[in-house]
Amino acid sequence: MTYEAREFARVRYSVLLLTAATWVLLIAQPYGMAGHAHLHAGNSAAAQMQAAGWALMLVAMMAPLLIPSIQYVRQRSFKHRRARAVALFVAGYAASWMAAGAVVLAIETTVKLLVPMSFLPAAGVALIAVVWQFSPIKQRALNRCHLHTELAAFGATADLAVLRFGLTHGVWCVVSCWALMLFPMLLPSGRLAAMAVVAFLVFSERLDRPMPPSWRFRGLASVKRMVVARARIQSTDPRTGSHA
Amino acid sequence: MATYTRSNAWNNGGTFINTDLLWYAKGVQAMQALPLDNLNSWWSFAALHGEYITDPSFPGWGYLPSPPATPTTPQPPQSIQDKYWNQCQHQSWYFLPWHRGYLIALEAQIRAAVKAAGGPSDWALPYWNYFGTNESSIPPAFTATTLPDGSPNPLFVKARYGPLGNGNIFVPIPPVSQSVMSNDLFTGSDTKTAKPGFGGPKTGFNHGRGLNGNLESNPHNQVHGAVGGSLPNGTYGLMSDPGIAALDPIFYLHHCNIDRMWAVWNQAGNKNSTDPAWLNGPAASGQREFVMPLPTNSSWVYIPSQMDSLSKVDYTYDTLPALAPAVNMLSQRLNRLGAVAAAANVKEEEPVDHGAEEELLGANEGALPIKGASAATIVKLAARVRAKVIASLAAPSEAAPPDRVYLYLENVRGTQDAVSLNVYINLPKGTNPLGHPELLAGTVGLFGLRLASRTDKGHSGDGLDFNLEITDIVDTLHLRNEFNTDSIHVTILPQPPVPDSGEVTVGRVSIYREGSK
Numbered sequence: 191m192t193y194e195a196r197e198f199a200r201v202r203y204s205v206l207l208l209t210a211a212t213w214v215l216l217i218a219q220p221y222g223m224a225g226h227a228h229l230h231a232g233n234s235a236a237a238q239m240q241a242a243g244w245a246l247m248l249v250a251m252m253a254p255l256l257i258p259s260i261q262y263v264r265q266r267s268f269k270h271r272r273a274r275a276v277a278l279f280v281a282g283y284a285a286s287w288m289a290a291g292a293v294v295l296a297i298e299t300t301v302k303l304l305v306p307m308s309f310l311p312a313a314g315v316a317l318i319a320v321v322w323q324f325s326p327i328k329q330r331a332l333n334r335c336h337l338h339t340e341l342a343a344f345g346a347t348a349d350l351a352v353l354r355f356g357l358t359h360g361v362w363c364v365v366s367c368w369a370l371m372l373f374p375m376l377l378p379s380g381r382l383a384a385m386a387v388v389a390f391l392v393f394s395e396r397l398d399r400p401m402p403p404s405w406r407f408r409g410l411a412s413v414k415r416m417v418v419a420r421a422r423i424q425s426t427d428p429r430t431g432s433h434a
Numbered sequence: 435m436a437t438y439t440r441s442n443a444w445n446n447g448g449t450f451i452n453t454d455l456l457w458y459a460k461g462v463q464a465m466q467a468l469p470l471d472n473l474n475s476w477w478s479f480a481a482l483h484g485e486y487i488t489d490p491s492f493p494g495w496g497y498l499p500s501p502p503a504t505p506t507t508p509q510p511p512q513s514i515q516d517k518y519w520n521q522c523q524h525q526s527w528y529f530l531p532w533h534r535g536y537l538i539a540l541e542a543q544i545r546a547a548v549k550a551a552g553g554p555s556d557w558a559l560p561y562w563n564y565f566g567t568n569e570s571s572i573p574p575a576f577t578a579t580t581l582p583d584g585s586p587n588p589l590f591v592k593a594r595y596g597p598l599g600n601g602n603i604f605v606p607i608p609p610v611s612q613s614v615m616s617n618d619l620f621t622g623s624d625t626k627t628a629k630p631g632f633g634g635p636k637t638g639f640n641h642g643r644g645l646n647g648n649l650e651s652n653p654h655n656q657v658h659g660a661v662g663g664s665l666p667n668g669t670y671g672l673m674s675d676p677g678i679a680a681l682d683p684i685f686y687l688h689h690c691n692i693d694r695m696w697a698v699w700n701q702a703g704n705k706n707s708t709d710p711a712w713l714n715g716p717a718a719s720g721q722r723e724f725v726m727p728l729p730t731n732s733s734w735v736y737i738p739s740q741m742d743s744l745s746k747v748d749y750t751y752d753t754l755p756a757l758a759p760a761v762n763m764l765s766q767r768l769n770r771l772g773a774v775a776a777a778a779n780v781k782e783e784e785p786v787d788h789g790a791e792e793e794l795l796g797a798n799e800g801a802l803p804i805k806g807a808s809a810a811t812i813v814k815l816a817a818r819v820r821a822k823v824i825a826s827l828a829a830p831s832e833a834a835p836p837d838r839v840y841l842y843l844e845n846v847r848g849t850q851d852a853v854s855l856n857v858y859i860n861l862p863k864g865t866n867p868l869g870h871p872e873l874l875a876g877t878v879g880l881f882g883l884r885l886a887s888r889t890d891k892g893h894s895g896d897g898l899d900f901n902l903e904i905t906d907i908v909d910t911l912h913l914r915n916e917f918n919t920d921s922i923h924v925t926i927l928p929q930p931p932v933p934d935s936g937e938v939t940v941g942r943v944s945i946y947r948e949g950s951k
Contacts, residue, residue, distance in 0.1 A: 192622040192787045193948075195636065266844075266944075268816055269793045336894035340845040340941030343797035344814065397720040399639050400894045404512065412720030419717035423737065 194265075201261045205253050212250040216382060240298075244291040248284065251371070251389040252363065255396050256283065259338065259359060263352055266341045275341075275352045282356020283363070290364045290371075298375045312376040319369035326403035331366035333400035335359065367392055436750040438541070440694070443560035443687050448573025450582050454560040455575040455589070457553045461544030462588040462683050464551070466502060471510040473518060473727035474543055476502075478510070480680035482726070483522040483536070484641070484885060492669050493678050493884070499592040504681060517725060520892055522676055524882050525899075526640035527621050527633050527712055529650050530696050531738035532724055533689050538747055539726030539734065540686055546729035558749070561690035564605035564657065565612050572603040572661065576684050589683045595663030595671045595852075599930060603661055609854065609877035610656045614648045615699060616760035620707045621647075622787030623948065625764040628903045629792070629840065632699065633707065639716035642676060642886045645899040646878075649699075654692050655879035656854060661688070664852035668935040674852035676882050677891075694751050697744050702757040704785070706742045713739035764835055770909055776831040790948050795819045795839070796922065797944040804848075804855070804938040807931040811943050813841075813922045820918070823947050827912045837949035839908040840901045841875050841924065845941025847887035847897035850932055854879045855900075858925040859907045867927060872910070875924075876902035880938065897941060904945070 191199075260276055267275040301311045322328055337359075342351040370392060374384035397412040446452035450459070468475035470487075481487065487495045487506050496506045509515070523532035541559050548557045564570045576589045596603040617632040618624065627648070629635075634647025646655060661684060662674030672682040679685050700706065707713070715737035717723035726734045744750055768777035796815035803809070823837045830836035841857065857875040858867055867874070878900040889895040911917040924943050932938050 191789050192636070193789050193792050196789055265792075266942075267794060268819065270818065330889075333889060333892075333894050336896075337889075338845075338894070338896050340801065342799065343794060343816075343942075343944065344799070347799065394720070397638075399641065399721060399892065400889075401516075401892050402890060406512070406516075415717050415723060416720035419715070419723060419737075422735065423714050423718060 198261050202257050205257050209250060209253045212246055216246055216250055240295050248287050254393055262338045278349055278352045279356040282353045283360040286357055286360025286364055294372050294375055301376055307378045312373055315369060315373045315376055319373055322369045323409060324405055324407055328366060329401055329403040331362045334362035335366060336400050437748045438556055438558040439750050439752055440558045440690055441560050441752040443562045443573045444569045448575055450575050457548045457557050459581055459589050460551055461547040464547035465543055466588055469508060470505045471508045474729055477505055479540055481519045483680040484520055484677040486677045493675055501592055520641055523640055524642045525644040525646050526637040529634045529647055531741035534693050534741045535724055535736045537689055537693060543729050559686055559690045561694050562687040563691050570605045570607055591672055591682045593671045597660040597663055599663050599665060605657050605660050610653045615757055617648055618704050618785035619787060624785055624787055626760050639721035642882045643896045655881040657688055658881040659852045659854055659879040662852050666933055668933045670852035675884055677885055697751060698754050701754045767836060768830055771827055771830050771836060773830045779832045790950050792946050792948045795945045795947045797942055802940040804926055804928055805932050808927050810925045813924055813943055813945055826949055834950055837947045838905045840946045841904045842944045843900045843940045844944060845897045848938035849884050850936040850938050851880050851883045853928045856927040857902055859904055860923050861925045875904045
């Protein structure tokens, strides 16, 4: 096994393990950490619970998307700085999403006060998410999510570079997925199921390589292609390449 | 016996007396007569590799010198463009199998036209082996302006400027070389193969970003840049950029030679990747499939496992010469480093990547813009990593081989695809670089630079990465006690110089060690 393959496997399995553990936690405590805490304006404990729930949601849904970037940060950093570089990258990324989370959670709180137990706000956001999903802006943001920019190697400049990389990576991720992430937050019930669907969708669309920005259906094409390609390979004679 | 045999384009002096070339010209003529929105057209085939059809300036297809008179309309529907166009695989272990399928599909189109015109039903593309004796120049059939019957020659293109920019089209050998043929690993590194391997690094569907494979870097990229060449105003020839390269008919003869080199390499017993991710192609992981139009107006989807031997595709070459046995680099190095007893113990191994660790050893600070005829930077080394390298060089053995060292040009971005960068280590100021071949780390061609730098053409804008093995230079420095230093000077001499209107920037210059500990 090449060094790159071994390194990639190490990062991938660590992140997937963390993701799986977070899903277990969310499923085990759906009414606590995942955000269905009783909300009262000015209740800081509830706000902290909300923020913690949002953070868990991010880990569960977004961590798998960071595998290539974490691998990249490790590869471009001195060995003795790898852990620190990854921590700063993740901190920058999380900072972008936590800032977005402040807005998302404020909307969630307001909606639940104004129209408790209504599916209408979630339905409205779902509509916006669908339009956003097919828009050129979405593609522009998705393309930027694949960007691996150069990183400084030494000292504070290196720290700042990975932090900035994490922040900008996070910003483009927010631009790409804000509506998809807001949707489950506004659901009066079925939030975990909606989160799972959105997580699957964002993972699937990230498998696609960058494309020219335009209006187009996007999201699950990669899953469809995977199924078709694997079915074709199953029916192909590996020696001759002809179909059985 | 294979149905189709590809022969040397320089047969019969590389003129139209070579009927392979004459029929090729007639086939190209027929394909060029079809409109852009016909998938069987010359134009759509070029777009299938890469395109700038709608760009509002050079290298937009509406701004290219004629001939050929390149159309920009009518365009096929977006769904067709998404399925077929901008597919070429570069900086990837799919580079060779994707281009093998691409050649076969182009040949099917030309062959259909040849047959319709009464030509041979087993016509196959000729190859341009620029390494052949007296064959480094382009075959004359490509520079004639007319065919024997007096009609315009479709093999002639105006935007083909050559390595000196004067229209003299040849491949400069060196720096172009076939030294990559001594590699024995498709992907990875071992004592005979530098990273990332003969066939390229493991990637997903990769339409241009990241690190070049060894064969792709040299000769492939450098031949593209040399043949296309450039003008002082910063524009360049068709062959220099993957978004216009396949408009030039010499493109397919160059790729035929690259494909022949792959076949020769396999014939010598070297194995392709057996990783299922390579064999099954990127579509099995949910990414784009490799798909070509056929003259029957159907499409052909293929995967690397169908391309990994010539017999599977019913092709052969007129000759597949045996390779000279490669020198064992490890025993040579051990001798050089004074470990003579260890060198005697080195045995020929099965080609295998032992997974030696790669670790950053040093880097420069800040991006390095390259303008004019030279640029220089200082790569600062990390003392603790340098100490590891020195320790490994001081006490090497066959069981614990000495570290290898690579220089990387990372995130190279810009617009000058025809430029080659000659990279020197510790070149004394004011000296003539030609007098110091021992300090030349290597030469890299920037084919694909513009596309990989863009953020609006299906790329993220990372640019290209290049690596050059500098183990020999580091060994020499070590033996002179000059490697125990804080920094290494890197001088980059672009050829041709980067004009004021052009742009080339190296995001970071770094040095990595590869070793067992």
